[in-house]
Amino acid sequence: MQPIQLFDPESSTYTYLLIDPDTHDGVLIDPVDSQMERDLAVLNEHGVTLCWVVETHAHADHITSAGKLVEHTGALAATPAGCAISAAARQLEDGDLIEFGQQKLSAIHTPGHTAGSMSYLWQDHVFTGDALLIDGCGRTDFQSGSADVLYSSVTQRLFTLPTETTVWPAHDYKGRTHSTIGHERTHNSRFAHKTRGEFIALMDALHMPKPRRIDEAVPANLWLGIVHEAGANDADAAVTAAGYAGDVSPELAWRWWQSGKAVLVDIRTHAEREWVGFVPNAPVVAWKQWPGMTMNPDFDAQIREAAGDKPIVMLCRSGIRSIASAKRATELGLTAYNILEGFEGDPDGSAHRNLRGGWRYRGLPWRQN
Ligand SMILES: N[C@@H](CCC(=O)N[C@@H](CS)C(=O)NCC(=O)O)C(=O)O
Ligand SMILES: [Fe+2]
Known part of the structure; x- marks a missing residue:
C-alpha cells in the first residue's frame, strides 16, 4: 500500500498517513495544526485507528497538531529523542521501530537540518523530513543545524538505501510530490557530484530569511503544538x-x-x-x-x-x-x-x-x- 500524501499550502508541508491494510491501524507523520479537521476526516474515511503521531523534527515553519490528535484519538506521539519534545510519550533513537498492525516504521537518525532530525523507513518508502528534499535539502543555519553533519546523514544514511526507495519529503515549494533515492543521488543539485566542502560552502552562502513563524512554532512544537497562554x-x-x-x-x-x-x-x-x-x-x-x-x-x-x-x-x-x-x-x-x-x-x-x-x-x- 502507498502512503497517503496530504498537503498544507500555507507552509508547503506534506503530511503522510500510513495504513496497515489488514488491521487499519495507522500512523500520521508531520501533521499540521490548521489541517487537523481534514486529517480527522481522512482517518474516518479510511476507517483508520490512529496508533502513532510521528514527527520528523521540531518544525520551525508551522505548528504541529500532534498534541491535539493525541487528545482526540488516543494515539501516542513519537518524536526524535534529540528534539527535546518532552511531551511525547515515546522518545525515538536511531533504529527504533514504530509498530502499527503488522507494519513497522523504522527511525533513521539524520541530523543536520536540526540535531535531532529523524527520517523514517516504511517498506520501500522513506520519509525524509527536511533532511532531504526533492532537488534540495533543509537549511542548516538554525536549531543546531550543521551542513557538515547533514552531508554525512544524506550521503551515508539516505543515499545508501536501495536505489528504488521512494523519497517523501516534508516540504516541496514547487509542487513536486516524491522522488527516489536513485534520482536524488544522481540529480540533487546540492549533493550530486559535490564534495563535502562544496556542499558546506553552498549551504553557508544561502542566507535565507528566517521562517515567518519560527518564534511561535518552535516553542509550541516542543510541546506537540499545545500552546499555553503566557501569564x-x-x-x-x-x-x-x-x-x-x-x-x-x-x-x-x-x-x-x-x-x-x-x-x-x-x-x-x-x-x-x-x-x-x-x-x-x-x-x-x-x-x-x-x-x-x-x-x-x-x-x-x-x-x-x-x-x-x-x-x-x-x-x-x-x-x-x-x-x-x-x-x-x-x-x-x-x-x-x-x-x-x-x-x-x-x-x-x-x-x-x-x-x-x-x-x-x-x-x-x-x-x-
Ligand atoms: N518562507 C518559509 C521558509 C521556510 C523555511 O525556511 N523552511 C525550512 C524548513 S523548516 C527549510 O529548510 N527550507 C528549505 C528551502 O526553503 O529550501 C517560511 O517563512 O515559513
Ligand atoms: Fe524544518
Whole structure:
C-alpha cells in the first residue's frame, strides 16, 4: 500500500498517513495544526485507528497538531529523542521501530537540518523530513543545524538505501510530490557530484530569511503544538492546605512543570503507570510499592533528589497518596503541593485536558512504550 500524501499550502508541508491494510491501524507523520479537521476526516474515511503521531523534527515553519490528535484519538506521539519534545510519550533513537498492525516504521537518525532530525523507513518508502528534499535539502543555519553533519546523514544514511526507495519529503515549494533515492543521488543539485566542502560552502552562502513563524512554532512544537497562554499561571492560585504547601489543579501543575517553576513527581506504582497512563519524563518516586503496597523505604532520599531546589507537585491516582506524600515531603523541608484528584480525577476530563496532551489516555489498551 502507498502512503497517503496530504498537503498544507500555507507552509508547503506534506503530511503522510500510513495504513496497515489488514488491521487499519495507522500512523500520521508531520501533521499540521490548521489541517487537523481534514486529517480527522481522512482517518474516518479510511476507517483508520490512529496508533502513532510521528514527527520528523521540531518544525520551525508551522505548528504541529500532534498534541491535539493525541487528545482526540488516543494515539501516542513519537518524536526524535534529540528534539527535546518532552511531551511525547515515546522518545525515538536511531533504529527504533514504530509498530502499527503488522507494519513497522523504522527511525533513521539524520541530523543536520536540526540535531535531532529523524527520517523514517516504511517498506520501500522513506520519509525524509527536511533532511532531504526533492532537488534540495533543509537549511542548516538554525536549531543546531550543521551542513557538515547533514552531508554525512544524506550521503551515508539516505543515499545508501536501495536505489528504488521512494523519497517523501516534508516540504516541496514547487509542487513536486516524491522522488527516489536513485534520482536524488544522481540529480540533487546540492549533493550530486559535490564534495563535502562544496556542499558546506553552498549551504553557508544561502542566507535565507528566517521562517515567518519560527518564534511561535518552535516553542509550541516542543510541546506537540499545545500552546499555553503566557501569564495564565497568575490567574490560578494554589489553595492552601494544612501540613503541606497547598492543592493545585492538574492544569496548574502542568503549567508549573512546563515553565520550570516546579517538578511534577509521579508517586504511583510502576504497575499503575504501565496500565493507566503516565506523564512522559516526569520523575518517578513511588510512595508505596507492590508487593503488598508497603511504604517505599527510599522515599525520603528519592524525593529530595527529584525536587532538587524546586517546589514539587505530587501526582497519584486519586489524590490520597499525593496528600500523604506531600505532608511527608513538607516534614523533610521541601515545598510540596498535591494535585487534586490525581490522574483519574475529573470525570468530564476538562481539567485534565492539557495534561492529556502528553499523557496516555486512561482506559485504552496498553501499548509498549
Ligand atoms: N518562507 C518559509 C521558509 C521556510 C523555511 O525556511 N523552511 C525550512 C524548513 S523548516 C527549510 O529548510 N527550507 C528549505 C528551502 O526553503 O529550501 C517560511 O517563512 O515559513
Ligand atoms: Fe524544518
